[in-house]
Amino acid sequence: MTPLTVGxxxxxxxxxxxxxRMPIGFVMGLVGFAGFAYLxxxxxxxxxxxxxxxxxxxxxxxSVIPLFILMGxxxxxxxxxxxxxxxxxxxxxxxxxxxxxxTVGACAGFEVIRSACFSAAFGSRS
Amino acid sequence: MLLNRVAYSADRxxxxxxxxxxxxxxxxxxxxxxxxFADVALRYVFNRPISGSYELTEFxxxxxxxxxxxxxxxxxxxxTVDVVVSRFPQRVQAIIDSITCLLGLSLFSLIxxxxxxxxxxxxxxxxxxxxxxIPIYPFIGLIALGxxxxxxxxxxxxxxxxxxxxEK
Numbered sequence: 242m243t244p245l246t247v248g249x250x251x252x253x254x255x256x257x258x259x260x261x262r263m264p265i266g267f268v269m270g271l272v273g274f275a276g277f278a279y280l281x282x283x284x285x286x287x288x289x290x291x292x293x294x295x296x297x298x299x300x301x302x303x304s305v306i307p308l309f310i311l312m313g314x315x316x317x318x319x320x321x322x323x324x325x326x327x328x329x330x331x332x333x334x335x336x337x338x339x340x341x342x343x344t345v346g347a348c349a350g351f352e353v354i355r356s357a358c359f360s361a362a363f364g365s366r367s
Numbered sequence: 368m369l370l371n372r373v374a375y376s377a378d379r380x381x382x383x384x385x386x387x388x389x390x391x392x393x394x395x396x397x398x399x400x401x402x403x404f405a406d407v408a409l410r411y412v413f414n415r416p417i418s419g420s421y422e423l424t425e426f427x428x429x430x431x432x433x434x435x436x437x438x439x440x441x442x443x444x445x446x447t448v449d450v451v452v453s454r455f456p457q458r459v460q461a462i463i464d465s466i467t468c469l470l471g472l473s474l475f476s477l478i479x480x481x482x483x484x485x486x487x488x489x490x491x492x493x494x495x496x497x498x499x500x501i502p503i504y505p506f507i508g509l510i511a512l513g514x515x516x517x518x519x520x521x522x523x524x525x526x527x528x529x530x531x532x533x534e535k
Binding site: 260262263265267271274291294301311 | 403421424449475481514
């Protein structure tokens, strides 16, 4: 089979496995590994498996994600997001479509706080 | 039901182990937060950042992710698409789940095995990080440990799904 055929089959297998309730990350890993092992050989596939797992887990760029979720949890348990939402809701809630506007406004308010922190934290890195 | 009882006790043991690993991972997340804050604050105020904080964050990420993955499996928190499968009858769901669980188990047992080999290789070569020269083999070993516990969690789920598929 040509690499193109392998790729098309791989995408089909990916979709089938995704819709069969397998966790998304494992599906991607499995299909990637199987395709590479088919094209280059099983040993090569295992070699990719050993290096890529470490380099993906120990990635500085991805460290933003757990810290971001942690920040979200702090904001949630501190009641910050609820207060922001209530504020905007009391301003715009009585208008038509007030619920949607309040949601957008609360997001904007959160974004103001977040980007102020972010520009302080990451702006100096460059 | 023997299979059912085995599934129950396996699930209890695995959830205890993974909870312990998870609390270690969470403490590392807190340390990562403090490290990043201290790094940024020191750079801003004293213009003297912590050297090697980049590498420390990378190592912490490796441990954090690998220790969290098993707990996530125990509480069934991994992101899945269940628009199709949830419409099937219970037994068909259990059969499909056991097949996908077996696939995940085979992938992660390969990962565990390869990580152990990779750690041994890095131990032999004495490869370390660039600035602080911390050897990286312990972290690869911890990834192997985390994925081993994750494999055990998947095995417990597999037994559970099989018992669901067998029983009437």
